[in-house]
Amino acid sequence: GAVVSQHPSWVICKSGTSVKIECRSLDFQATTMFWYRQFPKQSLMLMATSNEGSKATYEQGVEKDKFLINHASLTLSTLTVTSAHPEDSSFYICSARATLTDALSGEQYFGPGTRLTVT
Amino acid sequence: GQQVMQIPQYQHVQEGEDFTTYCNSSTTLSNIQWYKQRPGGHPVFLIQLVKSGEVKKQKRLTFQFGEAKKNSSLHITATQTTDVGTYFCKDNFNKFYFGSGTKLNVKP
Numbered sequence: 001g002a003v004v005s006q007h008p009s010w011v012i013c014k015s016g017t018s019v020k021i022e023c024r025s026l027d028f029q030a031t032t033m034f035w036y037r038q039f040p041k042q043s044l045m046l047m048a049t050s051n052e053g054s055k056a057t058y059e060q061g062v063e064k065d066k067f068l069i070n071h072a073s074l075t076l077s078t079l080t081v082t083s084a085h086p087e088d089s090s091f092y093i094c095s096a097r098a099t100l101t102d103a104l105s106g107e108q109y110f111g112p113g114t115r116l117t118v119t
Numbered sequence: 120g121q122q123v124m125q126i127p128q129y130q131h132v133q134e135g136e137d138f139t140t141y142c143n144s145s146t147t148l149s150n151i152q153w154y155k156q157r158p159g160g161h162p163v164f165l166i167q168l169v170k171s172g173e174v175k176k177q178k179r180l181t182f183q184f185g186e187a188k189k190n191s192s193l194h195i196t197a198t199q200t201t202d203v204g205t206y207f208c209k210d211n212f213n214k215f216y217f218g219s220g221t222k223l224n225v226k227p
Contacts, residue, residue: 036217043207044162044217093161110161 002028004096006111013084013118021079021114023094029074030096034108035067038091050077084118091115123210125218133226138195140221142208150211151191153182156220157204165193167211198225 003026013019023033032051036044048069050056056069068080077096081088092115095108123144132138142151150169154162166175168184168191175182181194195202203225208218 043220046216095162107164107167110163113161 002096002098002109004030004094004109004111006092006094006114008114009112010115011117013116015085015118016083018080018082019084019116021081021092021094021116023077023079023096023111025075025096025098025109028096028098028109030077030098031074032097033071033077034095034097035069035077035079036093036095038093038113040091044093047079081116084116086118089116089118123208123216123218125206125208125221127221128219129222129224131224131226132198134200135197138198138202138223140193140206140208140223142191142193142218144189144210146189148188148191148210151184151188152209152211153191153193154207154209154217155204156207160204162207162217195223198223200225200227 005024007022035047038044047062048056048058050071052071071077093113095110152167153165156162172186173184179196183192205220205222207220210216
């Protein structure tokens with residue numbers, strides 16, 4: 001089946017620094033990728049949707065300049081948390097959708113997530 | 120904005136008992152998906168429902184989509200410890216909103 005990887009799986013950074021999270025589709029080309037954030041014991045919140053080669057579409061309330069998303073290729077999307085603060089500590093999960101068939105079936109393939117802790 | 124609520128928030132059952140989680144939307148859904156997330160894991164796609172009144176089965180899991188396409192349910196017959204996790208419904212229209220989730224705990 002389709003596999004999505006994320007790197008790193010966990011990261012600890014100091015307040016004020018930037019962190020880049022990579023999301024890769026390993027055995028398929030992902031035309032659309034999604035970035036979610038999940039706080040402990042809460043549901044997943046969609047942050048942004050990105051299509052390869054175009055600017056990401058951010059959800060209301062998500063700061064574009066703080067959460068930089070790049071989808072430069074059909075197998076890689078990156079999320080950069082700039083000037084991170086403790087309140088940005090969360091579980092960040094990406095998902096990918098591949099073909100028209102997936103779009104019709106609705107299936108998304110999720111990465112294992114990245115746990116970010118900002119101290 | 121559109122909200123997708125799930126009830127109950129938590130459910131503790133004895134192994135072998137049945138379990139049901141309900142998903143309710145404030146607006147009509149184009150289609151709905153169900154996901155399972157194990158503790159510490161990521162969501163895994165279970166199924167998508169598209170048609171009004173649709174019912175789909177996967178072994179012990181039965182998924183239903185309401186006639187008005189504003190609600191959906193997931194029913195597990197004779198739960199097993201492997202069913203432990205959080206079950207999310209998700210709107211799959213133009214906004215990919217997850218429901219609030221129902222955390223299932225199964226006691227052996």
